[in-house]
Amino acid sequence: MTQPADVWPVESAKGVRLTLADGRQLIDGMSSWWSTIHGYGHPELIKTIQQQAEKMAHVMFGGLTHEPAIQLAQKLVDLTPEGLNHVFLADSGSVAVEVSIKMALQYQQAKGKAEKHKLVSLRHGYHGDTSGCMSVCDPVTGMHHIFANNLQQHFFADAPQITPEQPWDESDIDSLKQILLQHHQHIAALIVEPIVQGAGGMRFYHPQYLKRARDLCNEFDVLLIADEIATGFGRSGKMFACEHANISPDILCLGKALTGGTMTLAATLATTDVANTISNGEAGCFMHGPTFMGNPLACAAANTSLQLLIESDWQANILRLESAMLKHFAPARENPSVADVRVIGAIGVIEMKQPVDMKTIQPACIEKGIWVRPFGKLVYIMPAYIMSDQDIKTLCQTICEVLK
């Protein structure tokens, strides 16, 4: 408010292009924070939303149900890793994470283990902005000190250091193992972003870490919550990043790309063990019920988005974008201000040695016809899966030029 940065009014958006109010067009590298995987204004998504709006934009989800939600739950159960057979629909990613935490707590309580009420998460993690979410975000980048008196105190394991390309080293899991060894009697769940740590640093880690984390959770009777709000629906090259390690979590959080970037919607899935244990507990059900739970417009959009994804050649598209980013980001490696260049699936990251100056970089990008939104030292893109070879090339080359 006191030192406002520039903002650019957007008039419309189609495919991978934003049209500004002054008529300029920008190639969008952000997919509006991982969400618009099919690009903007997909005709099928528009049609679905129009048709659903005419039938019923909303109806309460207590004592009533409807076809879009039933279909979506079935689709999510079919699509997600083995064992996640129960779906809770929420209205945003942060709420889906809050729900996952409450599920873990209610589960342990129902099992007569109320003393297991702490969580463990990873440094550099990001899980959303509401209080429960903040308490499991990285304590430094999440600025826990500002909210210290109101945040639950949880455990933080060191962030994984071994990247997917490096040989696995068992010492990478030591910090998590030590915490579980010492405190498992008090720990309800481990929450992680599988393979890709997003907003907490855009870091990629070895699938073996996730495998070992799954083993340790089993060993110490701790639930595993996979927060795939950013990575879900193909972004990392697999439909879900858990598939890189061939594991299933006990609870899974989804959001962002769920409706193809058209409506706000999120989901938390759980195993039958988690669902039934909670339901056999004191409350008799899971204790959460948002007003706009299962919103029919959003569910209908999600059904169409998932259908578009499944029927598309998304794996080939993501591989295509992955090699294009590797190729066209390569010149950045020669830039002395660049610390690292990394790519996984349809996620490309250039990490600078110093934080970028937003007041110069953002106008410079717009001047050259691209939209990226760096934070800190990170300049990153996660394009729509349909971005053309020419557009991904222009986008990457322009970023390299601007950074130079």
Ligand SMILES: *Cc1c(COP(=O)(O)O)cnc(C)c1O
């Ligand atoms: C974006 C994000 C969230 C929060 O989702 P919102 O819809 O912004 O509340 C949680 N976890 C991860 C991994 C995310 O990327």
